[in-house]
Amino acid sequence: MSMDQLISKIVATKNPTVVGLDPKLDYVPNYIKEKIFEKYGNTLKAAGKALLKFNIGLIDELYDIVPAIKPQVAYYEMYGYEGLKALAKTIEYAKEKGLYVIIDGKRNDIGTTMDAYATAHLGLTDVNGEKISAFQGDCLTVNGYLGTDGISPLLKVCNEFDKSIFVLVKTSNPSSGELQDKLIEDHHVYEVMGEMCETWGQDSIGKYGYSSVGAVVGATYPEQLKELREKLPHTFFLVPGYGAQGGGANDVKYAFDQNGLGAIVNSSRGIMCAYKNGDFTEKEYSKAAKLEALRMREDITSVINEIKF
Numbered sequence: 001m002s003m004d005q006l007i008s009k010i011v012a013t014k015n016p017t018v019v020g021l022d023p024k025l026d027y028v029p030n031y032i033k034e035k036i037f038e039k040y041g042n043t044l045k046a047a048g049k050a051l052l053k054f055n056i057g058l059i060d061e062l063y064d065i066v067p068a069i070k071p072q073v074a075y076y077e078m079y080g081y082e083g084l085k086a087l088a089k090t091i092e093y094a095k096e097k098g099l100y101v102i103i104d105g106k107r108n109d110i111g112t113t114m115d116a117y118a119t120a121h122l123g124l125t126d127v128n129g130e131k132i133s134a135f136q137g138d139c140l141t142v143n144g145y146l147g148t149d150g151i152s153p154l155l156k157v158c159n160e161f162d163k164s165i166f167v168l169v170k171t172s173n174p175s176s177g178e179l180q181d182k183l184i185e186d187h188h189v190y191e192v193m194g195e196m197c198e199t200w201g202q203d204s205i206g207k208y209g210y211s212s213v214g215a216v217v218g219a220t221y222p223e224q225l226k227e228l229r230e231k232l233p234h235t236f237f238l239v240p241g242y243g244a245q246g247g248g249a250n251d252v253k254y255a256f257d258q259n260g261l262g263a264i265v266n267s268s269r270g271i272m273c274a275y276k277n278g279d280f281t282e283k284e285y286s287k288a289a290k291l292e293a294l295r296m297r298e299d300i301t302s303v304i305n306e307i308k309f
């Protein structure tokens with residue numbers, strides 16, 4: 001689905017937030033794990049099944065209040081092919097429930113290899129003429145540091161299948177400035193990468209004014225978020241770093257445009273693990289996640305309303 005479709009879902013749910021599904025066994029309540037590990041032993045298969053059950057419980061509570069989920073592939077790869085099976089089934093389930101799926105894979109490579117990544121996550125894999133969707137993502141996070149060769153295959157697939165990408169521009173981690181804040185002829189590396197996103201997206205601008213090439217910009221860098229929002233009018237932002245990494249609503253406020261659009265804010269641990277912080281039992285993990293997702297929506301929409309004109 002294109003960026004327009006993500007934005008339409010944000011408008012429909014009145015919610016510019018995305019739930020990160022980055023499950024670890026430590027996050028899965030014991031009552032889910034016990035039965036599964038009793039049956040399958042301490043195996044990767046059991047781990048994969050536990051992650052999937054955990055995710056399904058979350059999706060069932062959240063699908064009608066959030067527009068999207070963002071599974072980070074590393075948390076599934078950690079459990080080998082059983083983990084990847086859990087990822088594929090999570091995506092399938094989320095899509096059945098009408099959610100937009102951003103696969104957080106941060107992929108990049110030379111053109112030919114990037115073709116394979118684009119096909120795997122957004123396109124259709126050819127098996128003796130049979131075209132099969134491998135992971136069924138709507139959107140993929142990517143690293144643009146190999147330049148246009150690494151992005152062109154994605155643009156082709158986005159165009160053919162109405163999909164989108166988010167390119168790493170200014171990441172939320174503490175050391176992101178080591179490279180991204182360096183200057184190239186008076187421009188920070190993150191600005192140069194942001195401009196490249198505008199160029200890569202120039203032929204795919206949709207009805208809301210945003211292209212199918214978005215940018216990842218961290219909530220932990222509010223000044224850069226504001227600067228980039230002003231400089232990149234056609235680039236939609238994926239904003240991680242809210243919640244567990246310390247970012248708050250005031251930090252993400254200027255990621256949005258005058259229509260209250262322009263960005264989607266992610267929270268992973270803050271929502272998945274909400275039941276560990278409050279007065280909840282393990283069995284209420286998905287209810288706790290829903291309450292946190294509703295609180296986050298209110299928190300963010302209240303600051304957006306301050307800047308809308």
Ligand SMILES: O=c1ccn([C@@H]2O[C@H](COP(=O)(O)O)[C@@H](O)[C@H]2O)c(=O)[nH]1
Binds near residue numbers: 173216217245270
């Ligand atoms: O700059 C970036 C890019 C990606 N991420 C990813 O977002 C989530 C954040 O998880 P929290 O638990 O809400 O901190 C995670 O999947 C990261 O890999 C990021 O944090 N920063």
